[in-house]
Amino acid sequence: MAHSEQEILAGLGEIIEEIVGTEASEVTPEKSFVDDLDIDSLSMVEIAIAAQDKFGVEIPDDQLKDLKTVQDVINFIQK
Amino acid sequence: MFSSPSAPGGATIVAFGEYQPSQVLTNADLEARVDTNDEWIQSRVGIRERRIAGPDDTVASMAVAAGGKALAASGLSAEDVDLVIVATCTAQDQIPNTAATVASRLGIAAPGAFDLNAACAGFCYALGVASDMVRGGSSRNALVIGSEKLSDWVDWEDRGTCVIFADGAGAAIVSASEEQGVGPVVWGSSGERADKIYLRDHQYLYQEGQAVFRWTTTELYRVALDALERAGVEPSELTAFVPHQANLRIVESIAKKLGAPQALVARDIVTAGNTSSASIPLALSRMIGRGELPSGSTVLTLGFGAGLVYAAQVIRIP
Numbered sequence: 195m196a197h198s199e200q201e202i203l204a205g206l207g208e209i210i211e212e213i214v215g216t217e218a219s220e221v222t223p224e225k226s227f228v229d230d231l232d233i234d235s236l237s238m239v240e241i242a243i244a245a246q247d248k249f250g251v252e253i254p255d256d257q258l259k260d261l262k263t264v265q266d267v268i269n270f271i272q273k
Numbered sequence: 274m275f276s277s278p279s280a281p282g283g284a285t286i287v288a289f290g291e292y293q294p295s296q297v298l299t300n301a302d303l304e305a306r307v308d309t310n311d312e313w314i315q316s317r318v319g320i321r322e323r324r325i326a327g328p329d330d331t332v333a334s335m336a337v338a339a340g341g342k343a344l345a346a347s348g349l350s351a352e353d354v355d356l357v358i359v360a361t362c363t364a365q366d367q368i369p370n371t372a373a374t375v376a377s378r379l380g381i382a383a384p385g386a387f388d389l390n391a392a393c394a395g396f397c398y399a400l401g402v403a404s405d406m407v408r409g410g411s412s413r414n415a416l417v418i419g420s421e422k423l424s425d426w427v428d429w430e431d432r433g434t435c436v437i438f439a440d441g442a443g444a445a446i447v448s449a450s451e452e453q454g455v456g457p458v459v460w461g462s463s464g465e466r467a468d469k470i471y472l473r474d475h476q477y478l479y480q481e482g483q484a485v486f487r488w489t490t491t492e493l494y495r496v497a498l499d500a501l502e503r504a505g506v507e508p509s510e511l512t513a514f515v516p517h518q519a520n521l522r523i524v525e526s527i528a529k530k531l532g533a534p535q536a537l538v539a540r541d542i543v544t545a546g547n548t549s550s551a552s553i554p555l556a557l558s559r560m561i562g563r564g565e566l567p568s569g570s571t572v573l574t575l576g577f578g579a580g581l582v583y584a585a586q587v588i589r590i591p
Contacts, residue, residue, distance in 0.1 A: 234316070242487075255487060
């Protein structure tokens with residue numbers, strides 16, 4: 195079942211709040227994980243694992259490094 | 274039929290010992306060498322300082338120091354020991370092996386002596402082997418040592434790895450006993466992922482950090498839970514969880530999944546760094562020394578590393 199962009203954004207917000215403590219409302223599509231949200235490479239793995247549980251889409255490590263912004267992850271999950 | 278060994282049926286750990294080099298390398302010291310800082314290191318790997326071997330520290334000398342302390346603490350004499358296993362993946366020379374030299378320097382005459390390479394899972398593998406040798410009647414008292422000089426295999430210009438690894442040794446004596454004090458080892462491997470941790474240019478330790486993090490934090494808690502089940506121990510009965518001190522975030526992530534909130538979680542990495550096969554016995558010995566693990570308490574170990582390999586077992590603290 196495909197998820198809407200809004201659903202994925204809200205889901206990522208919850209995941210990021212849970213894992214790194216940044217408020218979900220701060221998680222907007224244009225934000226960069228590293229530069230804006232201060233999320234490191236290991237937390238990115240945790241986010242990918244949680245996103246897989248939530249949306250059923252696996253994000254492998256070799257793809258993870260290319261997902262720089264929240265929008266990149268939304269696009270990957272929708273693809 | 275052969276005559277069966279007259280073993281009492283059980284094997285238990287009777288003593289621990291440890292050795293750390295005297296040279297402390299702090300995060301501030303590393304800031305002077307590579308582009309890193311204390312906040313970065315502490316948030317990524319949870320290490321404040323680590324010990325690095327001096328010119329006189331070798332894998333063998335550190336093993337002798339830790340093994341000698343375990344032997345002294347056990348109350349046994351050297352002649353009582355009939356098996357010496359040195360778990361290491363950083364021996365300076367492949368030939369001769371380390372264990373025979375270590376045994377000889379400890380005054381242990383003509384024991385079975387061999388090295389075992391299961392990387393950072395080495396101590397759990399060696400403990401499983403020693404325990405079964407004792408239970409099977411092939412050994413009465415076995416000395417099991419994890420000793421590593423990782424500083425020889427670190428690229429000191431690579432800020433991703435040089436902040437993690439360190440040197441040291443830990444040892445345990447496993448003796449025949451009426452009751453079983455070492456649970457069945459639950460071990461395994463995943464050789465198709467051998468390329469996740471390896472020696473770059475046959476010289477420098479390298480790991481794919483994200484892949485290792487994903488592996489350890491999503492798969493290994495099941496190995497730990499299996500070891501509990503095989504030993505007939507409930508998570509609620511654990512006094513402590515002492516996994517390989519790979520990275521504090523990995524340690525804490527696995528610990529959270531065990532359903533044992535009362536268990537003390539080893540955080541020896543904060544001041545000892547990642548010492549591969551030495552990290553579990555080193556942590557255990559230091560925790561016992563601080564009075565954190567009372568005699569008779571039940572502890573879960575979990576080793577994991579290059580191979581990939583992993584092993585877990587439940588132990589009773591002497």
